[in-house]
Structure formats: C-alpha cells, structure tokens
Amino acid sequence: MNQSAVENSDVKVAVRQVCAQAQVGQKWLAQANTASRNELLESIAQRLLLEAERIEAANRIDLERERAAGMSEGLLDRLRLDYSRIEDLAAAVRTLVDLPDPVGRVIDGQQLPNGLRVRRQRVPLGVVGMIYEARPNVTVDAACLALKAGNAVILRGGSAAAESNAALVEVMRTALAERGCPPQVVASVDAWGREGARQLMRARGYIDVLVPRGGGGLISAVVEESTVPVIETGVGNCHIYVDASADLTQALEIVMNAKTQRVGVCNAVETVLVDESIAPDFLPVLESALGAAGVRIHPSAQAAKELQNHWPLAGEDDWAGEYLSMDLALATTAGVEGAIEHIERYSSGHTEAVLATDTRVINDFVRRVDAAAVAVNASTRFTDGGQLGLGAELGISTQKLHARGPMGLEQLTTWKWIIEGDGHVRA
Amino acid sequence: MNQSAVENSDVKVAVRQVCAQAQVGQKWLAQANTASRNELLESIAQRLLLEAERIEAANRIDLERERAAGMSEGLLDRLRLDYSRIEDLAAAVRTLVDLPDPVGRVIDGQQLPNGLRVRRQRVPLGVVGMIYEARPNVTVDAACLALKAGNAVILRGGSAAAESNAALVEVMRTALAERGCPPQVVASVDAWGREGARQLMRARGYIDVLVPRGGGGLISAVVEESTVPVIETGVGNCHIYVDASADLTQALEIVMNAKTQRVGVCNAVETVLVDESIAPDFLPVLESALGAAGVRIHPSAQAAKELQNHWPLAGEDDWAGEYLSMDLALATTAGVEGAIEHIERYSSGHTEAVLATDTRVINDFVRRVDAAAVAVNASTRFTDGGQLGLGAELGISTQKLHARGPMGLEQLTTWKWIIEGDGHVRA
Numbered sequence: 104m105n106q107s108a109v110e111n112s113d114v115k116v117a118v119r120q121v122c123a124q125a126q127v128g129q130k131w132l133a134q135a136n137t138a139s140r141n142e143l144l145e146s147i148a149q150r151l152l153l154e155a156e157r158i159e160a161a162n163r164i165d166l167e168r169e170r171a172a173g174m175s176e177g178l179l180d181r182l183r184l185d186y187s188r189i190e191d192l193a194a195a196v197r198t199l200v201d202l203p204d205p206v207g208r209v210i211d212g213q214q215l216p217n218g219l220r221v222r223r224q225r226v227p228l229g230v231v232g233m234i235y236e237a238r239p240n241v242t243v244d245a246a247c248l249a250l251k252a253g254n255a256v257i258l259r260g261g262s263a264a265a266e267s268n269a270a271l272v273e274v275m276r277t278a279l280a281e282r283g284c285p286p287q288v289v290a291s292v293d294a295w296g297r298e299g300a301r302q303l304m305r306a307r308g309y310i311d312v313l314v315p316r317g318g319g320g321l322i323s324a325v326v327e328e329s330t331v332p333v334i335e336t337g338v339g340n341c342h343i344y345v346d347a348s349a350d351l352t353q354a355l356e357i358v359m360n361a362k363t364q365r366v367g368v369c370n371a372v373e374t375v376l377v378d379e380s381i382a383p384d385f386l387p388v389l390e391s392a393l394g395a396a397g398v399r400i401h402p403s404a405q406a407a408k409e410l411q412n413h414w415p416l417a418g419e420d421d422w423a424g425e426y427l428s429m430d431l432a433l434a435t436t437a438g439v440e441g442a443i444e445h446i447e448r449y450s451s452g453h454t455e456a457v458l459a460t461d462t463r464v465i466n467d468f469v470r471r472v473d474a475a476a477v478a479v480n481a482s483t484r485f486t487d488g489g490q491l492g493l494g495a496e497l498g499i500s501t502q503k504l505h506a507r508g509p510m511g512l513e514q515l516t517t518w519k520w521i522i523e524g525d526g527h528v529r530a
Numbered sequence: 531m532n533q534s535a536v537e538n539s540d541v542k543v544a545v546r547q548v549c550a551q552a553q554v555g556q557k558w559l560a561q562a563n564t565a566s567r568n569e570l571l572e573s574i575a576q577r578l579l580l581e582a583e584r585i586e587a588a589n590r591i592d593l594e595r596e597r598a599a600g601m602s603e604g605l606l607d608r609l610r611l612d613y614s615r616i617e618d619l620a621a622a623v624r625t626l627v628d629l630p631d632p633v634g635r636v637i638d639g640q641q642l643p644n645g646l647r648v649r650r651q652r653v654p655l656g657v658v659g660m661i662y663e664a665r666p667n668v669t670v671d672a673a674c675l676a677l678k679a680g681n682a683v684i685l686r687g688g689s690a691a692a693e694s695n696a697a698l699v700e701v702m703r704t705a706l707a708e709r710g711c712p713p714q715v716v717a718s719v720d721a722w723g724r725e726g727a728r729q730l731m732r733a734r735g736y737i738d739v740l741v742p743r744g745g746g747g748l749i750s751a752v753v754e755e756s757t758v759p760v761i762e763t764g765v766g767n768c769h770i771y772v773d774a775s776a777d778l779t780q781a782l783e784i785v786m787n788a789k790t791q792r793v794g795v796c797n798a799v800e801t802v803l804v805d806e807s808i809a810p811d812f813l814p815v816l817e818s819a820l821g822a823a824g825v826r827i828h829p830s831a832q833a834a835k836e837l838q839n840h841w842p843l844a845g846e847d848d849w850a851g852e853y854l855s856m857d858l859a860l861a862t863t864a865g866v867e868g869a870i871e872h873i874e875r876y877s878s879g880h881t882e883a884v885l886a887t888d889t890r891v892i893n894d895f896v897r898r899v900d901a902a903a904v905a906v907n908a909s910t911r912f913t914d915g916g917q918l919g920l921g922a923e924l925g926i927s928t929q930k931l932h933a934r935g936p937m938g939l940e941q942l943t944t945w946k947w948i949i950e951g952d953g954h955v956r957a
Contacts, residue, residue, distance in 0.1 A: 130898070133897075133898075133900075134897065134898070213919060215917075215918075215919055219908060219912060221918050221919065223935075226900075228930050228931075229900070229930065307753070311930050311931075312930070312931055326734070326757055327757055330753055330754055332759070332760075332929060332930075332931045333759075334931070350953065353952075353953030356953065356955055357953065357954075357955055359955075360955035360956055361955075364955070364956055469948060470560075470561065471557070471560075471561070473560075473653075473656070473946075474946070475946070475947060476946070476947035476948075476949055477946060477947070477948055477949070478949040478950075478951070479948070479949065479950045479951065480950065480951045480952055480953055480954070481646060481949050481950065481951030481953075481954040481955075482951075482954060482955045482956050484955075484956040485646060485949050485951075485954065485956060486947065486949070490642075490956065491642075491648050491947065491949070492640060492642055492648065502759060503655050503656065503738050503739070503759075503944035504655075504738070504739055504759045504761070504931060504932040504944070505931040505932035507944050507945055507946070507947075508650075508945075508947045509947075517930035517931070517934050518934055518935075519900075519901070519902070519903070519904060519934070520902060520903035520904070520913065520918065520934075520935045520936075521896060521903075521904055521906070522903055522904070522905040522906065522908050522912050522913070522918070523905075523906045523907065523908065524905070524906065524907045524908030524909075524912075525780075525907055526777065526780030526783065526784065526907055526908075527784075527907070527908040527909060527912065528783055528784055528786075528787035528788075528791070528908075528909045528911075529787055529791055529909050529911040529912060529917065
C-alpha cells in the first residue's frame with residue numbers, strides 16, 4: 104500500500120467515525136418532540152447573533168485569501184457574511200420554527216379485514232450528507248432544515264468558505280449542547296478536503312442520503328462516485344414557450360421576469376421558444392426589451408430573420424447548456440408540437456413554462472412535458488420552496504425519485520409502517 | 531482498445547437503444563388513460579393463457595438445462611412454469627386491473643396568497659429497470675405492475691430462466707401490440723448477459739430507477755456499479771422480541787408462524803430475542819415447538835442454559851445473517867432495552883416485531899426501532915404488499931428514500947408540480 108492509500112484509508116476511518124457519532128446523536132433528535140427541536144433552532148438563531156463578530160472574523164480570512172487568489176467580485180459577494188447577512192441567517196432559522204413538523208404525521212392507514220391496524224407514519228431520514236459550493240449561508244440553512252425534521256447532518260462545503268463554515272458549525276454545536284442535544288448531529292468533513300468528500304459519498308450504511316447542491320460538474324462527480332443514495336439538485340435548463348394564443352403583453356413581462364429578475368439561479372429561463380406564426384410581431388418587441396435590459400440573444404437561424412440586430416447564431420451548446428448569465432437562446436417552433444419536441448430534447452427536467460390562452464395547447468403541454476414543474480402563464484422563477492408554500496427548501500431536485508422539485512421538510516423524512524395486531528399470524 | 535472493450539462498447543450502445551425505444555414508447559403509456567392501461571393488462575392475461583403451451587415448452591428447456599447442471603430441487607421448483615402456474619400468473623395480472631390507478635392523483639395543492647394555483651400530481655416514473663434472479667413469475671409481475679402505473683420496463687432476469695423469460699416477454703409484447711401500445715415498453719437485456727446488466731446499471735438518463743430484487747450479493751453489486759437511482763429490495767434479517775409482559779401463548783404462535791409458515795422469504799424471522807426474566811419458562815416450550823417443526827436453534831450462551839438439547843452456539847454470522855431456512859438464532863436480553871440494542875446492531879431495516887402487553891414497552895420499541903416496518907403483537911410475515919392492502923408489490927424496500935417497505939403502485943410514480951397563473955411574475 105502506498106502512502107496515499109494509507110492516508111485515504113485514514114480519512115475513510117475518520118469520516119465514518121464522524122458519521123457514526125452523528126448516527127448515535129440522531130437518536131436523541133428522533134426522540135425529541137417538536138417543541139424541543141424548535142428550541143434547538145431558536146438557540147442556534149440566538150447564538151448566531153451573539154457570536155456574529157467571531158463569524159465575521161472567520162469570514163474575513165476566507166475573503167482575503169480568495170481575493171488574493173483572484174476570486175471574482177460576484178463569487179466574493181456570495182462568500183461574504185457581514186452582520187446584516189448574519190441577521191438574515193438567524194431570521195431564516197426562526198422562520199423554520201413556525202413551519203409544521205413533518206415528523207409523526209400519519210400519511211395513511213386503515214384497519215384491514217383481519218383486524219390488523221396498519222399506518223404509515225413519517226420519521227426522520229436519519230443522517231443527511233450535503234456537498235455544496237462556497238456559500239456559507241447554505242451551511243446554516245441546510246443544517247437547520249435537517250434538524251427541524253429530526254435529522255443529523257454531515258456537511259462538506261467549498262474550501263473557499265472553510266473558515267466561515269468551521270465557525271458556523273462550531274456556533275451551531277454550542278447552541279445544540281446548551282439545550283442538551285448531542286452536538287455531533289451537526290458535523291463537517293471539510294478538514295479532510297476532497298478525500299473527505301469522496302469518503303462521504305462512499306459511507307454506505309453511515310449516511311442515509313447525500314444531497315449535492317451546485318453546478319453540473321459537482322453533481323455528475325457525486326453521482327458517479329456515490330454508493331449512498333443521492334438526490335440531485337440545482338441544474339436547470341428552463342424553457343418558456345410562447346404560443347400564438349398567448350397574451351403577448353403578459354408574455355413579454357413573464358420572459359423578462361424569468362430571465363432578468365435574478366440570473367445565476369436554476370429557475371431562470373435559458374431558452375425562449377416562440378410559435379413561428381407570431382414571430383414577426385413578437386420577436387422585435389422582445390428583442391428591444393431584452394436589449395434594453397442588457398440581455399444577449401442567441402437566436403436560431405429562423406428567429407434571427409425577425410431580429411433587428413445581428414446576433415451570433417445559437418449552436419448545440421446554447422440549446423443544451425445553462426447560461427446562468429444575461430444570455431438567452433431564442434428559437435421559433437412549429438406550434439406547441441415543435442416546442443414540446445425541442446423541450447424533450449434539451450430539458451434538464453427542472454421547470455418548463457407555456458404561455459397560452461388556448462386550453463388545448465395548455466393541456467397538451469402540461470400532460471406531455473416531463474419536468475419537475477410545469478408553469479402555465481407564470482414565470483419559471485416560481486419553482487422555489489418559499490414561493491410554492493413549502494416555507495423553505497434544501498434545493499430543487501431534478502430527479503424523479505423521493506423528491507421532485509423543491510425539497511422541503513417533508514422530503515427530509517421517510518416513513519415507518521406500523522402494524523398492530525392482537526396475536527395475528529399469517530394464514 | 532482491446533476486443534472485450536469493443537464488445538462492451540457494442541453492448542452499451544445496444545442496451546441504450548433498447549432503453550431509448552422504451553422511453554419513446556412510454557410516452558404512449560403516459561398519455562393513455564386508466565381504462566386503456568387496464569385493457570393492456572387484460573390482453574396480457576388472455577395471451578398468457580392462449581400461449582401457455584409455448585411458454586411451458588420454453589420453460590422445459592430451462593428446467594432440463596438447469597437440472598443437468600445440478601440445480602437443487604428447491605430452485606428448480608421456483609423456476610418451473612406449468613399450466614396451473616401460468617393460470618395463477620394470468621389471475622395475478624387481472625387483480626392489477628381492479629387496483630386504483632395512482633397516475634393523475636393530486637397529492638396536495640393550494641391557491642397561494644398571490645393567486646397562483648399550485649398542485650402536485652402523480653405521473654409515471656418513466657422507465658423502470660428490474661434485475662432479478664431465476665423466477666420467471668417476476669418477469670410478468672414486475673412488467674404488469676410497471677405498466678399499470680404507466681411505466682416502461684427493462685428486464686434482466688437470471689440466465690437460468692432465459693428461455694422462459696424470452697417467451698414471456700414475447701407474449702406480453704404481442705398482447706401490447708394488439709391494443710396499439712408500442713411493444714418496446716416491455717423489453718429485456720438478457721441477450722447481452724452480465725455485460726447487459728452492467729450497462730443497464732450505468733444507463734444514466736435512459737432509465738429512471740433500477741430495482742434489484744434478490745440476495746445480498748446481487749444488491750451490493752448493483753449499488754456499487756450503478757449510476758442510476760436504485761431502490762434496494764429483498765434483504766431481511768427480521769427479529770421478534772418477546773417481552774416479559776407478552777401473552778406467551780400468542781408469542782409461541784407468532785414465532786412459529788414467522789419462522790415456519792414460509793422459509794426463504796425476506797419477512798421470515800431470523801432471530802428471536804426473549805426477556806431474560808421469562809427465559810426459564812418460555813424457552814423450553816419454544817424449543818419443543820420449534821424442534822417438532824424441524825427448526826434448528828442457534829442459541830446464545832445464556833439462552834442455551836435454558837434449553838434441553840445441546841445446540842451449537844450462535845456466532846457473529848448467526849446474528850448478522852439471513853438464514854432463509856429452518857434455522858433460528860435465539861438470545862435472551864435484558865428487557866426491551868437489551869432487545870433494542872441488539873436490533874440496532876444487527877437489523878437490516880426490514881421488519882422488527884415486539885410482543886408485549888405493556889404499553890411503555892411497546893411505545894419505546896415502536897419509537898426507537900428504525901426499520902421499514904414495526905409489528906406489534908403480530909407476525910413479521912405481514913410485511914407484504916398484498917397483506918398490507920397495497921394489492922401488489924414490486925418488492926420490499928429496505929432503504930429510506932422514495933419507497934420504504936412494500937413497493938406498490940404508488941411507489942412506481944413520481945409527481946409533477948403544476949403551477950397555474952394569470953401572467954404571474956416574481957417580485
């Protein structure tokens with residue numbers, strides 16, 4: 104065995120030990136009632152404010168190191184934790200207190216003909232792993248969502264936020280210990296770098312689910328390496344189809360909102376598809392609104408004919424990719440049929456929107472498009488746990504298993520079948 | 531690239547083509563209403579009976595080859611398809627017709643304060659992969675469950691049942707085509723042997739879920755190799771704890787039922803734990819009943835003291851493994867606390883039973899034991915889709931994500947968020 108293999112084996116043991124301690128601690132959470140778990144969150148919110156200075160100091164170390172290493176202003180902004188953002192974090196934790204507790208809820212149940220009483224009752228998943236990029240707010244959001252639903256959480260944040268995350272985890276653990284909760288239910292494997300992340304992906308039997316949150320590269324790597332169940336989140340190549348029957352004033356507002364209200368998010372629109380019959384009227388209006396907002400258009404050859412400016416034509420990468428920037432691919436289609444074909448080919452299964460007044464078009468689109476969310480005469484930006492009434496979310500799942508769309512508290516639970524008899528045996 | 535790599539790459543292309551055709555065909559199923567999908571099942575039931583002779587002939591080839599190769603009588607029996615078993619298969623398909631359709635069901639929904647109408651509605655998963663052992667009845671059961679919920683299915687059965695499975699798939703495809711359904715929604719990758727199975731595990735983007743059904747070795751291999759989401763089924767190391775407060779007459783009946791009503795199934799009991807305070811009274815009675823039924827006992831040193839016969843003492847393998855035979859591990863524990871500790875250490879998360887009349891003991895056990903099913907004063911054998919009122923099942927999931935316990939029609943669906951507005955944009 105070479106030196107590196109020995110080190111990897113040490114990391115494996117260390118990561119599994121962290122997970123095993125979290126498993127033991129989680130038993131405390133699984134027994135705690137709603138009020139006790141809410142007290143933990145309140146305690147965390149208070150501690151975040153009390154220890155804001157210490158968190159800011161840790162964050163400054165990350166910011167200075169990354170600025171020196173040439174991190175862009177946009178990314179530095181995502182990394183920054185000033186007092187006002189710490190206040191926001193604490194407020195977000197307090198909003199979780201008011202959300203209904205999914206644990207203990209009875210999903211369904213019945214008395215069977217033989218007299219057996221059966222029910223499915225929600226219980227915590229157990230230990231949730233999170234792998235994410237350099238956004239320290241996710242450290243607190245993810246941990247507190249997991250705790251609310253009775254889970255322990257093992258975190259692996261981006262190395263650029265290492266000092267901030269270490270401080271936040273320490274603050275949360277202090278808050279938990281104050282209320283008698285084993286602090287190891289919030290833990291980090293950041294100390295072991297990339298190998299720590301890899302061992303987390305392979306900690307089968309030690310963690311119950313792993314949620315990668317970030318770009319396509321991170322998610323593919325996790326899916327490829329993992330032997331633990333994974334819920335993919337965060338990649339969105341969203342489309343809006345504007346039908347000939349659409350209210351074009353509304354359509355213009357919705358496209359502008361979906362593209363420009365916030366870029367760099369997974370529910371922003373990346374491609375607009377316009378029925379060819381209205382292209383001559385609608386595209387010039389759309390072009391001037393997009394242009395005024397600073398959006399760069401990447402048109403199909405057909406769409407380009409209706410535009411004033413000479414934009415470089417879109418290629419395969421434009422249709423297939425996620426810009427996450429002030430760029431928009433634009434194509435005309437042969438009605439809703441053409442739009443559905445385009446979406447079937449390029450959709451990442453996140454959010455697809457149809458703008459139309461013709462119910463035949465709407466029903467066809469809603470039935471046939473296979474995505475986590477289908478929006479009708481509404482912006483793609485509504486696919487969000489907060490917007491859809493879940494209160495909070497761990498991410499947006501684009502897979503079909505367990506969680507599809509916003510992953511809220513309910514998706515952080517599983518169920519237990521409870522079968523009650525009076526000496527029942529099977530015939 | 532060597533010869534074998536070239537062949538693997540050919541198999542990869544071939545398997546992905548089968549999956550892609552299933553994806554296209556599944557669109558037909560996703561559009562079909564409940565009545566149309568039920569007609570497909572009726573058509574399959576009829577064809578199974580019409581072509582019974584052909585199926586039996588194919589099955590005889592498998593039986594003769596495997597008998598010559600030394601397959602045990604027990605396994606040959608699982609492989610056998612005579613006319614009466616084909617009748618049972620057809621009858622099982624017809625029972626699916628009467629089950630409620632999960633597709634289209636609205637899970638929840640609301641009108642949000644801003645006027646957006648949102649709902650979660652059940653839709654098929656898409657393409658379901660199944661990898662299983664040499665039981666040809668699973669070929670029909672799995673395919674028809676998947677079809678009922680609007681899914682295409684790609685099958686990989688054990689090679690010992692290759693001829694039988696090929697005939698069954700052909701018969702089902704004929705029945706589908708008769709009703710205008712694209713026959714490729716039921717397909718097999720058996721022709722490509724082990725490499726076909728491996729490529730199915732790696733057909734990311736082509737299948738939506740893979741369900742391995744079989745022994746621990748098969749399931750571990752699938753989990754290790756897969757890049758597609760997996761639902762594990764079929765491994766059960768089930769325990770029964772007999773408390774001092776139990777009705778011992780009932781307890782004896784339940785233990786006997788759970789061990790001997792059918793061995794070789796995942797919900798049979800493998801270890802019985804008895805409170806040490808009642809061991810002197812209960813163990814001799816239990817021993818004589820088990821002995822009369824031909825069950826071999828593997829006791830702990832403590833339990834052995836109360837037994838008449840000299841059974842070889844149980845070791846780590848006895849506590850950790852699944853016998854699937856007329857063998858039973860037996861231990862005494864320090865009350866429910868000791869039983870929970872033993873179960874936490876060795877449980878496979880399938881079914882755990884408590885036999886007691888003391889509600890404190892029952893509540894403690896139900897709350898703290900982490901398994902798909904917890905039975906109270908009932909046999910472990912009830913953890914079964916048919917017994918629990920689901921009508922049918924694809925297997926028993928021991929994982930926590932998506933499906934826990936019996937995997938019925940509902941677990942063969944996902945949901946789609948439908949968001950309806952009137953020109954809504956995000957503020």
